[in-house]
């Protein structure tokens with residue numbers, strides 16, 4: 001018995017000893033092989049699953065801290081159940097993946113699979129020739145002069161005739177409103193009008209949001225949950241079984257597709273009767289003779305792209321401005337001085353401080369907090385980080401806006417004047433924006449197609465509101481930034497609206 005116990009303990013000891021040797025070799029091997037930057041603590045087999053799980057509700061700040069500690073602002077994240085991921089806040093790496101070696105960094109199947117049920121083969125969710133042809137068509141349509149005029153006309157109608165009267169009535173009743181939700185309804189209407197010529201949502205906060213907007217919310221939230229799931233097999237199983245969130249996603253996508261198909265058929269009938277307004281994207285796609293499914297997916301992609309992005313940016317803009325009354329006063333003065341009472345396209349361009357404030361709020365709270373591509377073949381990023389075929393490479397606007405190396409010691413402060421050549425002077429020229437240091441609209445060949453429209457829209461809305469109203473948040477001091485497909489403010493931005501006194 002004694003001999004048996006001795007042999008057994010010898011066995012256990014050698015097992016423990018072997019395990020320790022195996023662990024040391026494996027961790028050295030893994031570190032040597034994977035890293036040129038830093039990363040979270042990583043263990044054999046499970047990788048960084050434990051710290052990842054521990055930080056799952058604050059991934060943005062966890063990654064930002066890790067990136068700040070890395071000498072090249074790049075980290076490698078490996079965990080069981082997920083592919084090797086390189087997260088970078090290094091502008092040289094960002095330029096390399098988004099422009100210099102663009103062809104090696106498509107969105108890739110892991111991305112398009114997550115959004116495939118929702119976005120189908122729309123521009124947002126395809127690579128290669130399918131993407132190129134849609135991009136060519138849409139860029140042309142967005143660059144023509146009539147498209148700018150159409151956007152301005154849409155804004156005049158949606159802001160002057162609908163949004164401002166709602167704010168007017170709220171100010172008279174001294175009633176609290178969720179500004180994030182109101183701006184969300186408004187942006188949905190604008191993007192619906194631009195893509196299909198029809199508005200879809202009621203702006204009255206006491207009315208429920210339209211079923212179509214609701215279906216978009218559900219579909220984008222559940223698609224984002226797929227992307228954030230620690231193990232992708234779980235959502236795949238749920239989809240296969242048709243249960244829980246996956247069932248809700250299927251229903252929401254069904255409702256969206258049916259609705260958009262009806263819009264296509266309606267528009268076609270109008271085309272036949274020659275009653276069409278040919279400026280919107282849907283009419284142009286129909287006139288170009290595209291197939292119905294292609295049109296449907298393209299329209300859904302555009303609606304998705306324009307739905308919450310501008311409203312998210314404006315929500316944080318109003319919140320930040322309300323905490324910086326001196327800057328708010330300067331912005332109001334600029335609007336009064338430059339716009340001469342009207343907000344035409346050329347006049348909007350002169351509102352530089354307003355643009356700087358919008359850039360500064362998107363630097364701190366980017367509507368798309370992170371975005372990933374997948375390497376086709378092995379590669380090396382400019383900072384020396386090895387990329388293996390199939391790796392996910394994520395550029396990270398949220399973290400980039402918080403890197404001392406990029407923005408200096410006051411990086412956490414809202415300081416719009418940093419966007420000017422001479423920050424201490426009043427006025428002057430704005431700095432040329434380095435798109436790879438500030439990739440909130442992405443950059444390179446796949447840069448956001450709606451960038452210009454987004455700025456026009458945000459300037460028009462912000463200027464129209466600020467010159468007439470004061471916005472006073474009544475929420476806790478530090479709202480929570482929640483990254484989904486498009487980021488938002490947890491719990492909304494509850495505000496009181498009051499009339500602003502005219503400047504003398």
Ligand code: HEM
Nearest residue numbers: 123305306309310313367368440441442446448449450454
């Ligand atoms: C503040 C507002 C906006 C921000 C921050 C923003 C940001 C972005 C980003 C980061 C991407 C790249 C996403 C990816 O490839 O996964 C993108 C793509 C895109 N955006 Fe925007 N966007 C905004 C507003 C808009 C608007 C209003 C529209 C519609 C008119 C729009 C249309 C698009 C389209 C069509 C793409 C896909 C481009 C392509 O893949 O070639 N965006 N946007």
